Amino acid sequence: MTRMKVDVAIIGAGSAGMTAYRAAKAHTDSVVVIEGGAYGTTCARVGCMPSKLLISAANAAHALKMAPSFGVNPGAIEVDGRKVMDRVRSERDRFVGFVVETVEGWPEAHRLRGTAKFLSSHELLVGSSTIVQADRIVIATGSSPCVPDGWRETLGDKLLINDDVFEWSDLPGSVAVVGTGVIGLELAQALHRLGVKVRLYGRSRAIGPLTDPTVAAEATRIFSEEIPVSLGVTISPTLTPDGRVSVISGDEHGVRSAEVFDYLIVATGRRPNMSGLDLEVAGIGLDGSGQPVVDRTTGQSTRSHIFIAGDANGMTEILHEAADDGRIAGDNAGRHPIVRPRPRRAPLGIVFSDPQIAMVGATFQQLKAGGPAFEVGEASFADQGRSRVMLENRGMIRVYADTATGIFLGAEMVGPAAEHIGHLLSWSVQRRDTVQQMIDSPFYHPVIEEGVRTALRHLQRKLVLPPQAPESCLDCVPGS
Known part of the structure; x- marks a missing residue:
């Protein structure tokens, strides 16, 4: 030894x-x-x-x-x-x-x-x-x-985890993706767009990690329109006699359906x-x-x-x-034994779906569960100028602020350029910017960020704090 x-x-x-x-x-x-x-x-x-x-x-x-x-x-x-x-x-x-x-x-x-x-x-x-x-x-x-008990024994090499996908030498004809979180959504949409027959299965009725029910509902609607989905179901996979995967799904009303795939990808968490x-x-x-x-x-x-x-x-x-x-x-x-506590960065999570998802700072669920009293502002990207120009006018953003101080607390969004907007907003969370300070920052035209400003303005109007500076008429561009 x-x-x-x-x-x-x-x-x-x-x-x-x-x-x-x-x-x-x-x-x-x-x-x-x-x-x-x-x-x-x-x-x-x-x-x-x-x-x-x-x-x-x-x-x-x-x-x-x-x-x-x-x-x-x-x-x-x-x-x-x-x-x-x-x-x-x-x-x-x-x-x-x-x-x-x-x-x-x-x-x-x-x-x-x-x-x-x-x-x-x-x-x-x-x-x-x-x-x-x-x-x-x-x-x-x-x-x-995580792999549900018994599935690997039942399906053998027809059961995959996301690690296995990146060893493929070619794209399969069809896959079932189980799990509607970040990994499941990204893989299901990507494979669907590459011509693979896909169905996304989830025990939840929502797609993605969003906790704000309004934004989550919008995200679920958007992705369900593109990707074949079965939500709110439990599934039982088995092998067919010819070695494919039969997925039998059932909902709370007893409605059952079956579909056959080449593989099943488990994306139910880690x-x-x-x-x-x-x-x-x-x-x-x-x-x-x-x-x-x-x-x-x-x-x-x-x-x-x-x-x-x-x-x-x-x-x-x-x-x-x-x-x-x-x-x-x-x-x-x-x-050690000298130990120094270190502050953590503002939370930031991004999903690289299309449209993208961003979650910044405190989530809606966290604020509801035990955060300070807060107000919510929102904006849709459906008619936002630059988003419409690029045919990426889908999704929405909801922003949160402390009612007493006007300090920006967080946001959840599904929409264009969320990876970039998420970074900007996370910096504001970390600096403890007020909503008014964010509105007073420069916004170019025409850019997607103008949709964020719309949400912030909506939020500011709901706060009892008076605005610190008048809005410029140059900001009042139709469709922004």
Whole structure:
């Protein structure tokens, strides 16, 4: 049995683990990163980047389909599935290569291959032959897709998770996508636009992660008009005699239907990779759902020397949040027992559907559940000038502000350019801008952001605070 002693051991070499390593190394060179799987982050290998490559191909096909509406005839539209997937895999491998190159550039003494589990609160067994004794430990093991019990046994290799999609050499003829959250929506719409027969199934009656019922209803209406959907259903998949997937769905009224597909993609959420770590041996406190209790401002678990970062903490499965988690946890692990709480950035979530979805700051659900008294302003993009010019005039935005102070609290939207609007609004949340300060900022014409100004003006009129400056007549452009 080999033994090694370090100041900091980091379990996992994903986005959180890599940033934790860099942060911890600023305080000590006695660091080891333990990884039992392939190097390459979830984002680069099976998440952000390959999914956007697939979506970009789908958007190109959709743009050609929409061209006649502008008076442009592109001719016959042909999707070459092999070329689509060749580019997806090639560019994916390029992104993964950068990550692998970075990790393999670390000193060999800082890298240890093998799965880890706790032997005590300060000891890890790695593989079957190495014991690592660490003064401080960072758990950054990531997350994995959830698969309903029994489905994998029933469907075998006809059941896929989103990771599997990016290994395709060609597009299939048909897929059922189960799960109407971010991953399910993005994959279903992209594959549909690339000519794959798709049906999106969901236990929920809403599509996407939105919590504002008005915006969620609009998003569900928009996506249901394009993608074949079955909402508010439970499903039972089985294999047909010829090896395809039969999906039987039923709703609360007992209405049942059946459809056959080449594959079934499960996109019903992800869970932290905690099984096999033997957390109980480390004495880490768990919450009501069985997940470790974590202080997001320090990264600490209930054991002060054990930190949890990234998807492993089960909080916000977004790359920039995982990187922040890793930086905070790694920095505090490196300097422990001195621990510095760090403020978190304003929440920002984006879905790369078309139209896009953005959720900024406090959500409608959070404000209703326990936030300050708030007012809501809204605007539709249906007749918004620039959106209409581009034939992207779908969706709406709802914005929220503190009734007492006029401070902007958050927004939810489905509509054009949501990835960019979401960033602008998240900056206002982080600065604690008032609605009036946002309205007083420059808005060019004609731009989609003018629709945001319309929503802010609607919100400002509902606040009891008097406006701080008169509106300029130059702002009063019809259709803006």
